[in-house]
Amino acid sequence: MTRENALFDTSDPAAEAEADARADADVRNGRLISHDAVKRWLSSWGSTEPLPRPRVGD
Template identity: 45%
Template sequence: MKHEPGIFERSDPEAIAAADAQAEADIPAGRVHSHAIVGEWSMTWGKPGRLPFKDWLAQRNG
């Protein structure tokens, strides 16, 4: 039987290039957060009231 690649096994070079370009633009624009902040947010996953990152960050920063 021939193996059919799953959705995570398929490469989309255009999507990868677009994501890389966005990341490269985010760094000089200051749209980055420290590993510690992202790690703190990730500890809320699976808990009641979990918020999307931007909302959590706004609430955290008051």
């Protein structure tokens, strides 16, 4: 019996390097959303007035 590879059983080093480069560029250029902004947003999901999705700089 052969086992199929799960989603994360294989890797693509070139794709990972490209994703890392994009993430590094975002950090260098300040294109970030703070952890606290995301926490506030997620915490609001169960309320009667959920917050809008945070944006870069929040």
